[in-house]
Amino acid sequence: MAFHVDLTLDTRDAESLAEFWKLALGYEDEPPPAPFTTRAEWVASFGEDPSTGGGAWLRDPSGVGPRLSLLDVPEPKTAKNRLHLDIRTGQWSGVEAKSAELVAAGGSVLAVFEGHHIVMADPEGNEFCVAP
Missing domain, CATH: 3.10.180.10 (2,3-Dihydroxybiphenyl 1,2-Dioxygenase, domain 1)
Known part of the structure; x- marks a missing residue:
């Protein structure tokens, strides 16, 4: 059985922190899972309001490194x-x-x-x- 490793960081501002980590790791934004065309669509599919709280999903373009998820949380x-x-x-x-x-x-x-x-x-x- 194949599996993948994701690393997740809690953050106060996922979008801006994602820019830092893309530079640091050479990663890129990961597209939303099919059949969704945007991350907002994907988030809404869980019954969440995509305008509250943020997230960013990054991937290694070579497919070797783990995915990095950045998720906004309310606490510092x-x-x-x-x-x-x-x-x-x-x-x-x-x-x-x-x-x-x-x-x-x-x-x-x-x-x-x-x-x-x-x-x-x-x-x-x-x-x-x-x-x-």
Whole structure:
């Protein structure tokens, strides 16, 4: 039996955070499941009002990485994440370049472990690492 892994982040603004994670991971928006032509149609099929609360669904264009779902929730983040993403670049110069790119997109550097990895946070404070 085949299965797929999705990672889901609770967020306060899924649409803007999705832009950050598309840049960070090289992901793209995932189209809605058939037969729906928009995500709003799909959300409405559950009896939900698509104008309240947001979400974003991202996929690896190569089909290798897990899907990333970002879902708006009413409560603020109050504690450190128990799971974080590691973005692997292949070499230290790639770590530095990716880190700089993500800082320019609203991320922040939390700690640098020279030659090993950089601990960062996305614009909502979700921690992740950039490593070779």
